[in-house]
Amino acid sequence: MKKLLLSAVLVASLGAVSVANAASTGTITINGSVVASTCSVLVNGAASPTITLNPMINTMLPAGASGGWTAVTMAVTNCAAITGWSKVYPYFSGAGIDSTNGYLLNTAATPSNVEIALSNTQAIGGALTLNGASGSQGAGNMNLSGAGSNGSFTYYAGYVAPAGTGATVGGVTSTVQYALNYQ
Numbered sequence: 001m002k003k004l005l006l007s008a009v010l011v012a013s014l015g016a017v018s019v020a021n022a023a024s025t026g027t028i029t030i031n032g033s034v035v036a037s038t039c040s041v042l043v044n045g046a047a048s049p050t051i052t053l054n055p056m057i058n059t060m061l062p063a064g065a066s067g068g069w070t071a072v073t074m075a076v077t078n079c080a081a082i083t084g085w086s087k088v089y090p091y092f093s094g095a096g097i098d099s100t101n102g103y104l105l106n107t108a109a110t111p112s113n114v115e116i117a118l119s120n121t122q123a124i125g126g127a128l129t130l131n132g133a134s135g136s137q138g139a140g141n142m143n144l145s146g147a148g149s150n151g152s153f154t155y156y157a158g159y160v161a162p163a164g165t166g167a168t169v170g171g172v173t174s175t176v177q178y179a180l181n182y183q
Helices: 002-022
Strands: 040-043 066-079 087-093 115-119 149-160 177-182
Antiparallel strands (some): 040 066
């Protein structure tokens, strides 16, 4: 009798679950478009450059300090207007971005307690928030005034010693991907 009652309860429970799931249905429609690249970009004269920072003495980078700023210029040329979009802006992404502070992680074989910041100024106060969403990294934007719009974005790459610890001797290597997004 107990087995029969237990089987009946299980069948009734499973039937109730099936009915509950069936009542929650719907359709999601997703629209979009794929467009041709409308701008040409060169960073310091190349599509995928290597930026070399000058060596820095570790004692000049105590905890929270920055230095060794080097210009990084993104020349954006031949931008065509896209219906519905009036501006273009850089967006930085990739696994090399520190999710806590937005700096670039050091992936060198001999770490040196240093990260890299991209900044609008030659100071940490102007650092881009690379861990921010598209359009909210502080990278600026350029108006699209029609076919053949041109402009540039100037940033500075520099060493940053994380808060709480100063730089130690070692290599510094990092990467970040860039794209142009429209608004």
